[in-house]
Structures are given as C-alpha cells and as structure tokens.
Amino acid sequence: MRIGVFDSGLGGLAISQAIASRLPEYDYLYLGDTKRVPYGGRSQETIHEFTSQALTYLFENDCELIIVACNTASAEALRKSQQEYLPAHYPDRRVLGVIIPTAEAVFERGTAKRVGVLATNSTVESGAYERELIRQNPEAKVVSRAAPLLVPLIENDGLRYAGPVMDDYLAGLEDVDALVLGCTHYCLLKDEIRSRTKVRVVSQDEVVPEKLADYLVRHPEIETRLGQSGERRYVVTDVTAAHEKWARKLAGDEIRLERVTLG
Template sequence: MNNQSPIGIFDSGYGGLTVFKSIAKQLPQYDYIYLGDNARSPYGDHSFETVYQYTLECVEWLFAQGCQLVILACNTASAKALRSIQQLDLPQKYPGRRVLGVIRPTAEVVGHYSKSGNIGVMGTRGTVNSKSYLMEIGHFFPAVKVYQQSCPMWVPLIENGEHLDAGADYFVDKYLSQLLAQAPDIDCILLACTHYPLLVPKIAQRLEGNVQLLSQGEIVANSLADYLKRHPEMESRLAKNNSRAYYTSGDTQSFDEHASLFLGEEVRSERLVNR
C-alpha cells in the first residue's frame, strides 16, 4: 500500500473546521480532505438511522478519495453513527481503514478539568438524547456527575452567521440558565458540538470565573497525535505534503465564506455532486 493517503475530516457542516484547525496546527505535515455535508445540515434533530446513513455515505466518499483514516469531527455523527460504522461496516467492507470520533477522546480527559465533580455538557438534541457523554464520561470518571443541556438553536445561529449578533444573546442565556439550574456547582462546561466554539465570547462573559469552558479541538488533536504514535502501521500510509482540500455538498460560495471565518484564512472548496 502506498503512502499517499490523506486524512479525512468529516462534519455535517462547518463546525468540524474548529477541530480541523487544531489538528492541522498540531500535525501540519499531513494531507487533509475536509468534507462538510452542508446540504443536509444540521444533523442534530435527525434520527439515528438517518444520521448513520448520511455519515456512512460521506465516510465512503472519503474512502473513495484514498483516505485510510477518517475523523468524525461531529458530535452528532460520533454519537449516532460511529459505533455502527466501526462494528458493522469497517470489518466487512473496509478492514484496513479506520474511523475515529470526538466523544471518546474528550470523555477520557474531561474529568480532570473539574474540581467539584460536576460537569455540564451542552450539545445538539441528537448528542444529548444519545446519552453518549453520560456513558463515556461515566466509564472513565465514575464519580463525576454529568448534567446535559440541548441547545437546538445554536447551530442554526452559527450556520447563518448570526452567532455574534444581539439576537443570539437570548438563546445563549436561555440554555446556560437551564444547564446551571440543574446544578449550581458545575465548574466545567463542555461544548459538545464543534460549532459552539464560535459562541465562546458570548458564553464566557456570562460565566463566573470558577467555571471552565472546554472546547474539543485541542483535545481531539492531542488524541490523534497519540493515536498515530501508537499505530505506526497507519501513520506510515499517510501522505505528508502539507496539502488541504475542502469539499461541501452545499453551495461553495457560502461554504468558502463561512469556512474562512472558522479557519482565519481563505478557503476554496469544491462541490460534492455525487455522494
């Protein structure tokens, strides 16, 4: 097998770019293909079966581009599709390839950020209803109490570029108040959606100084770096030309404008016609 394989990064829309930015910063030498399924975003309110089907289609497209390793930089896809893909599809159809998510690496470390043992998790309805974080954090930190809050309006606000407008304040206040009402001594809040870091300025100004706000980008980047060290057989397959390619199932102009804001640099994407 030749070592010309890019790393695939998948998200339902733009949010995964926050994870990709951290990964590319820490591991700049590799080639990357980013795919945003913007035409069918957001995934948060879709059923398990629909999210699984959409995610599998996109993963298989990335495989067809030569990716041996794909990162689901999407909490909803990680919660609703990752396990099925890992247990059913990879062994039968793609035994040499790997698909990793963002929930497990986050759950492995999040307990270290709380002194009170009370952690808040803010995510989409799909992620919250899956209870994936409750199970995964409970596995690594059984003494920690986890309180969840779904934030169904945050992704639409971000996808429509309205997250920094005054109109977003109501929904930031609403969901934070609902979370903190569950347990006033929460001292760590995990933003369990890769879109949410764009709301950090508004969220942070509403929190007391003892509450730590945790995004996933750096955590996932550290986990991937560790994975590649532990799996030299996969690392040796990866192309190292420092190249980047961006694809979207939606409108390329809209994607490029949003992606440039997420990444802080100009982006030129291509339209994904056939999944």
C-alpha cells in the same frame, strides 16, 4: 494517504484547522455535509445513512484515517460504523470520534464531580456523553442541555443574535465544575460562552488535536502510511455565500470550497 475530517456542516472546520495547525505535515481532506446540516434533529437511521455516505466518499478519496468531528454522528453512528461498516467495506482503515477524547479531557484537566454538556438534541437524547463521562468517572453527575438553535445561527451568519440564546441555554449550568461543548460548531462560541460563565469550558478544538497526535504515536502502522506534503482540500455538499464567508473566517482567505455529491 490522507487524514479525513467529516462534519455535518462547517463547524468541524474549527477542529480541522486545529488539527492541521498541530500536525501540519500531513495531508487532509475535509468534508462538510452543508446540504443536509444540521443532523441534530434526525433519526438514528438517517444519521447512520448520511455518515456511511460521507465515510465512503472520504475512503474512496484516499483517506487512511477519518475523524468524525460531528458529535451527533459520533453519538448515533460511530459504533455501528466501526463494528459493521468498516469490517464490510474498509477493514484496514480507521474511524475515530470526538466524544471519548472529549470525555477523557474533562477529568485530565481538573477535578470535575458535576459535568455539564451542551449539545444537539440527538446527542443529548443518545446519552452518549453521559455514558462515557460516567465510564471515565463513576461518581460524576452529568447535566445535559440541548441547544438546537445554535447550529442554525452559526451556519446562517446569525451570531449577532446568539447572545440571548446562549444565556437561556446556560441557565441552570452555573454550578457544574466543567462544561463540555458537545458540538463542533460550538467551538466558534467558546469565547462568548466563557465570558458568560465562571465554570471550566472544554472545547473540542483544544482537545482533539493532542489526542490525535498521541494516537498516531501509538499507531505507527497508520502514521507511516499518511502522506506528508501538507496538502489541504475542502469539499462540501452545498456552497452558498454564507458558507464561503464562514469558511474563510474559520480557515483563512485562501480556502476554496469544492462542491461534491454524496450517495
């Protein structure tokens, strides 16, 4: 059985590779819905539909545990997937998101009374980070900023144009104690963002692997069912030259993208 990692595009490869580096012995299957990226401007119903299709594909391909690396899907579809989809279809499997572990890390790694969140439109509008951060620390003040142009720039090899866009999005977030990069794609920009701000930046590729390692220690009934041949497979719903270029940059020249159909 495998660990599945699902993202709306290729940004989740940063988390997938970080997980595999931390836990190299396990078997992995990465699914990027590159045909329909980004999810950030879509309705909750559509995001849940796309997420359910992705979960079905991964479970049908022997995934025991799935990490929904997409923040938009974690915000808009994770709870419904856990409470309705899993009991109806795969009650013995598990689906985990990235918002809770990220929010936990904000307060584990330092004092943060005022927290900034940079995310997609849907994630910001859902209020998921604000709810979880305040649940972790009721005294926290959360300032959220939608950054819808960053994902298209990343997915379309346009990072050379991203500097002024990042500066515009970061304006007004200079006085926070910690800044959450609330989209997996933004992991690719963490160094540039850190060079543009003095605040502590919380990047999910630095958080999720340790949280997953801890989860597996606490759930041996899941860990013992995972294959340990070190296999890594990457599937996407569309393949372009730009996708292949970014995949190689994120995962190495040896990566091979397979095209699959969802739904």
